Amino acid sequence: xxxxxxxxxxxxxxxxxxxxxxxxxxxxxxxxxxxxxxxxxxxxxxxxxxxxxxxxxxxxxxxxxxxxxxxxxxxxxxxxxxxxxxxxxxxxxxxxxxxxxxxxxxxxxxxxxxxxxxxxxxxxxxxxxxxxxxxxxxxxxxxxxxxxxxxxxxxxxxxxxxxxxxxxxxxxxxxxxxxxxxxxxxxxxxxxxxxxxxxxxxxxxxxxxxxxxxxxxxxxxxxxxxxxxxxxxxxxxxxxxxxxxxxxxxxxxxxxxxxxxxxxxxxxxxxxxxxxxxxxxxxxxxxxxxxxxxxx
Numbered sequence: 001x002x003x004x005x006x007x008x009x010x011x012x013x014x015x016x017x018x019x020x021x022x023x024x025x026x027x028x029x030x031x032x033x034x035x036x037x038x039x040x041x042x043x044x045x046x047x048x049x050x051x052x053x054x055x056x057x058x059x060x061x062x063x064x065x066x067x068x069x070x071x072x073x074x075x076x077x078x079x080x081x082x083x084x085x086x087x088x089x090x091x092x093x094x095x096x097x098x099x100x101x102x103x104x105x106x107x108x109x110x111x112x113x114x115x116x117x118x119x120x121x122x123x124x125x126x127x128x129x130x131x132x133x134x135x136x137x138x139x140x141x142x143x144x145x146x147x148x149x150x151x152x153x154x155x156x157x158x159x160x161x162x163x164x165x166x167x168x169x170x171x172x173x174x175x176x177x178x179x180x181x182x183x184x185x186x187x188x189x190x191x192x193x194x195x196x197x198x199x200x201x202x203x204x205x206x207x208x209x210x211x212x213x214x215x216x217x218x219x220x221x222x223x224x225x226x227x228x229x230x231x232x233x234x235x236x237x238x239x240x241x242x243x244x245x246x247x248x249x250x251x252x253x254x255x256x257x258x259x260x261x262x263x264x265x266x267x268x269x270x271x272x273x274x275x276x277x278x279x280x281x282x283x284x285x286x287x288x289x290x291x292x293x294x295x296x
Contacts, residue, residue: 021140021150024095028137033090035126035133036102039109040082042121056082062108067101096191099141099148102130107146145181149188150267156275160184163278166285167205170295172212176281179205183277187270195270202270202277203246209281212295213288221246228284232291242280245273 007013020028043056057077063085064075078085090098109123127143134142141148142157145164151157164184167177183201186194207221214227225239288295 019138019140020095022095024098024139025137028133028139029091029095029098031133031137032098032102032130035129036090036105037083039105039121039126040086043082059105059108060085067104103146103148106143144184144188147184147188149184150193151271151275156271159275159282160278163205163281167209167281172296173209173285175208176205176212179208180274180278180281183270183274187267187274193267193270195265195267198270199265199273202273206242206277206280206284207246209284213284213293231293232287234287245276 005013024032040056043054043059046055060077060082061075064070065072086101090101093101106123106126109121109126127146131142133139135154140150142151143149144151144157144160149160151160160180164177164180167173167180179201183198183205186198186201203221207224210221210224210228213231214224222243225234225243228234229236229239285295
């Protein structure tokens with residue numbers, strides 16, 4: 001309560017904003033621009049050290065050709081300000097296009113498609129700052145592993161990120177890591193999200209991990225879970241619970257069956273499965289370490 005404004009304390013304005021899922025109010029858009037503008041200004045600042053191959057020129061080129069899909073022979077470099085090239089677009093485009101632009105910009109920096117001078121921009125810190133803005137303005141998206149995903153709870157974000165990071169640390173868990181990343185990608189697609197296949201990928205991540213730990217690569221999830229109980233201490237009720245979740249995806253109307261009509265899953269289902277499966281992945285990896293099971 002101490003952080004509430006006077007108008008909120010006396011009930012004249014809402015104490016909390018409505019969650020912004022498929023919209024973006026002026027406060028959110030302006031705040032994102034202010035954070036994004038810091039990156040653009042830094043591009044211009046390091047421009048003078050690189051002559052005709054400056055980061056700002058190459059960044060504008062990528063935007064012109066690959067983001068806006070314009071003709072390359074009509075490209076004109078704005079020497080004065082990169083921000084001027086994007087000002088009108090940022091405030092007139094659809095809400096999801098703002099997220100597209102921010103995500104693309106940070107990915108270009110990460111992949112070093114432009115120049116190593118981008119090392120002067122701390123990508124991890126930038127995503128952290130954007131997440132702070134998104135949280136403050138009650139947006140329904142956060143950066144997780146380089147993607148903006150519709151996850152609103154900080155503990156959920158931590159579970160997913162830890163599962164992706166930890167599974168990516170072992171060659172034997174490559175399959176699990178690929179499935180988790182695909183689940184996140186399909187959930188994160190702001191224009192064409194694929195909730196059904198995101199759920200498939202989430203459960204497949206657990207199945208892949210369990211097969212590795214149990215040593216039964218050709219078995220399904222349930223037999224592999226049973227086999228794994230002999231290698232580590234797992235509560236029977238927990239194993240039964242996850243078998244039930246797996247059953248939800250495999251019954252006659254389940255996710256893993258062919259689509260016969262209108263898809264029967266929503267964003268809440270996909271998010272629940274990704275968070276739950278990520279938490280189970282983290283749990284099983286920790287249990288494997290405790291049981292001295294080597295994950296190469």
